[in-house]
Amino acid sequence: MVFASVVACKNDTRPNYQFMPNMYEPVSYEAYQEAEIVVDGQQMLIEDMEAQLPAEGSIPRGGHMPFEIENTNEGYILAKETLTNPLDSTQIDNPRGGRLYDIYCGICHGKKGDGQGNLVKREKILGVPSYDDAGRAITVGSIYHTIYYGKNSMGSYANQLNEEERWQVVDYVLKLKADLEK
């Protein structure tokens, strides 16, 4: 009976009891924790704010420099014509680029880059172009610009891939494009 009553009280939509919450709950700030920060009497964060954007102009560790080309049509053309891959041939890791491509791009663009990803085949998202599309004539710079800012229906992938990973993916896309054009 005791067992039955314990089972009956267990509610799956609430977390269970803890022995010593002060050892379970972190003292320091945790990711996604709701926090209130007041600096010099000025409220920096309100209580229900979490997952903040980094401060404007901040540069992540690891020497990633900010991307200066703007998110405009002119920026796109500028990137298309001038931007080059900073990674040299020893830094290009094709298998890794491929793995990242399969996760983030392949779902729409297809594993071969022909625009026939799973979401396209299931008619959830339509009109994904093939990389060898002559009208678009994508280049190193235009691919990077598109990954960074997105284009038309495609969103930005700047927060899923870091700078180095983006360039790895760009290189892999160019390889797929070359394969398609064969």
Place this chain on the structure above:
Amino acid sequence: MLFLHEILQTFFSIAIMKKSYQSLEDNSTNNMIQVIYRQLASKIPYLGLVILLTFTTSLNAQEGDPAKGKALFNTNCASCHNLDRDMTGPKLRYVESRLEEEQGLDREWLTKWIRNSAGLIKSGDAYANQVFNEWNQTPMTAFAALEDQDIADILAWTATDPIVTEDDGPDTPKEPVEGGISNKLILGALAVLFALLAMALVLVRRTLNRFAEEKGIEAASKDKSISIWKAFVQNQFLVLVTAIFFLLASAYFVYGYLSQIGTDQGYEPVQPIHYSHRIHAGAAEDGGNGIDCKYCHSSARVSKHSGIPSLNICMNCHKTIYQVSPETQKQGLEEFGKDYNAEIQKLYKAVGWDEATQSYTGETEPVRWVRIHNLPDFAYFNHSQHVEVAGVQCQTCHGPVETMEVMYQHAPLTMGWCINCHRETEVNVKDNAYYTKIHEQLSKKYGVDKLTAAQMGGLECGKCHY
């Protein structure tokens, strides 16, 4: 009688429709002939060429094939245009007739626009510039490779009438509910059976007693022996054994109760937006979209935390996918009591997406997701180490997430559970030249071929508690 009348009426209306369609066709062919005729009158030297073209190619086949047009539309146009809904570009149903009526522009203009919209804008065409400015100066990709026939096909597809879907499909039987009913039925039947058996036993005993009374046999009197209870109390050994048994049993249950405190296996909170992992990550054959876990939880690759995706990642797809398919919606309503389309609207509200103008309003509100997997502060766990370095599948710890309609905690996340996996998991040391030597030394030390995580120090206290 009335019924017959109705049938006749529909028949006639069909006949009339057919007729009007034919007359339309006739008109168009007449026009075509007129055009050709005018050309003939002015440019007689081209007569031969025109005749040649009419006979060799299907020059006058400007009536496109909607089926081919649909395929072309889906591959070339649908990333920015929908038939009935503004997206990156305007909606395109009846675009040709609309342009004709509202702007007096013909197919020639449309063809120019499709093949090279930027050129048309530069040439100073008034309507081209108007459209370009209306749509945030987003340039349309040039489709120079489309043939006249392709454009005719696409326009034929945009000229088709929308299909009205009928909602009254056959009611699918609700299997899980039915299973529940049959289980209850079986249990009820068993209970009734037991009750009947008990009653039968009582009845048998009563009749036997009556028989005994009639025959004058005294039922064995109970006075001779002491009652069982008294005998039990007098037998001290038995009392001791029973007491120990009860103590052990209660200790067992108390231990069980205490050890489940602090573990949240099966924790299944209600989330602010009903997000179905089954639909997003499920295998294609089960009606899922097969999106990789790391598509949304991308920080699991590179950080301690496997982050909750920010809403812009949802909008990567949901900018285009504004409602689920009718089948999915029906399944959601019937099996889970959830209106998926309303959940997508919740997302739009939180991220501040205005569907009508296809733009962000800037009015956002945070989504208060409820965290499910919580490790106590005194235990360190790093996602990237497990996901990238060890190559552990997400499902190893999080269970069959791709089948979960509502996410719950699959594993107990206790220390015993962690350590068990560290003891059993063989580390993939192949093709890892940097560590080859130390791997060999460790293998020799333990006398094994394959090292486990534990043998490489995966059981040391300081690895997780510091």
